[in-house]
Amino acid sequence: MDRQKYTIALLGGTGAEGSGIALRLARAGHRVIIGSRDADKAARACSELAGLAPGAALSHDANPEAAAAAQIVIMTVPHAGQQKTVQEVREQLAGKILVDATVPLVPPKVARVQLPEGGSAVAAVQRLLGDAVRVVSAFQNVSAHHLRDLAHVPDCDVLVCGDDPEARETVVGLAADMGLRAWHAGAIANSAATEALTSLLIAMNMRYKVPGGTGIRITGLEETAEARRT
Numbered sequence: 001m002d003r004q005k006y007t008i009a010l011l012g013g014t015g016a017e018g019s020g021i022a023l024r025l026a027r028a029g030h031r032v033i034i035g036s037r038d039a040d041k042a043a044r045a046c047s048e049l050a051g052l053a054p055g056a057a058l059s060h061d062a063n064p065e066a067a068a069a070a071q072i073v074i075m076t077v078p079h080a081g082q083q084k085t086v087q088e089v090r091e092q093l094a095g096k097i098l099v100d101a102t103v104p105l106v107p108p109k110v111a112r113v114q115l116p117e118g119g120s121a122v123a124a125v126q127r128l129l130g131d132a133v134r135v136v137s138a139f140q141n142v143s144a145h146h147l148r149d150l151a152h153v154p155d156c157d158v159l160v161c162g163d164d165p166e167a168r169e170t171v172v173g174l175a176a177d178m179g180l181r182a183w184h185a186g187a188i189a190n191s192a193a194t195e196a197l198t199s200l201l202i203a204m205n206m207r208y209k210v211p212g213g214t215g216i217r218i219t220g221l222e223e224t225a226e227a228r229r230t
Contacts, residue, residue: 003173009070011035011063011077011085014045017101018076020147021139021178023049026056027150028177033059035066052150067092072170074099076139079106079121086125093133097167099174100125101139103198111203113196120192126163136162136171137191140198142180143213156215158182161191183218 008025012018013034026032026049034049036042042060050058060066067073067089073096077085082102086093100122106114118124126135138160146154158175160182162168168184175182185194201214208214 003177005029005031006071006174007031007033007069008174009033009035009063009066009073011066011073011075011089012081013060013076014038014041015076016144017139017142017147018074019045019049020142020144021074021076021101022058023052023150024147024178025174026058027053029057030174030177031057031059033061033066033069035061035063037063052148064089064092067096070096072097072099072174074101074139076101078102079104079116082121082125083128086128090129093129095132097134097136097170098125098129099136099138099171101137103140103195105199105202111199111206113199115192115196120189121195122161122191123188126188134162134164134167135188136160136164136167137188137194138171138175138182140191140194141201141216143215145212146215147178149212152212153179154215155217156180157218159185159190159194159216159218161185161188161194163188183221 010018010022013022014036022032034042034046046060102121104116104121122137142156158180160168160171172182
């Protein structure tokens with residue numbers, strides 16, 4: 001089934017996770033704008049991704065301009081820069097979907113769950129932006145290494161949290177375009193669980209020395225999902 005193609009801004013698109021998401025979305029036919037405070041870094045990332053996905057619609061711009069031009073904004077910045085980035089593009093986010101993949105990691109103890117006050121880094125952004133922006137939490141638990149490898153089908157489900165069901169459904173569709181299986185996981189407050197899972201997965205990667213990184217699978221839903229499609 002053909003889905004709508006969007007113009008999508010990746011704030012933090014020069015990083016490992018952001019560039020992997022950008023690459024898969026661009027290959028799926030979406031127009032992708034790499035957003036960054038560093039123009040040279042954004043240009044290099046854009047050129048590299050274009051080489052991996054020839055013919056894809058890829059460009060780059062400063063964060064506010066990228067967000068202004070986009071229908072959907074995806075943020076993959078470190079937790080320390082999350083609030084600053086949101087404030088930088090707040091006006092440009094009005095009326096749009098913001099997909100936030102932030103994980104509240106606290107170096108050097110990144111393998112330990114350390115959720116912020118209030119429980120969820122992404123839920124805090126929804127409280128900050130209010131009803132003007134539909135914030136969705138997703139992609140925290142997908143290996144950046146696997147996203148960058150277009151020949152690899154990531155063995156990891158995406159848990160999608162948000163207070164707006166239609167916005168969640170849009171992100172479920174984007175994940176499917178990227179070759180991922182995604183599930184509605186409830187309200188934005190539930191993002192606390194997906195954020196915490198990242199530290200758990202890091203701890204397992206370290207313990208078991210997993211090449212490329214571990215992932216999660218949700219079982220028992222396949223038959224129900226198939227029944228709803230028929």
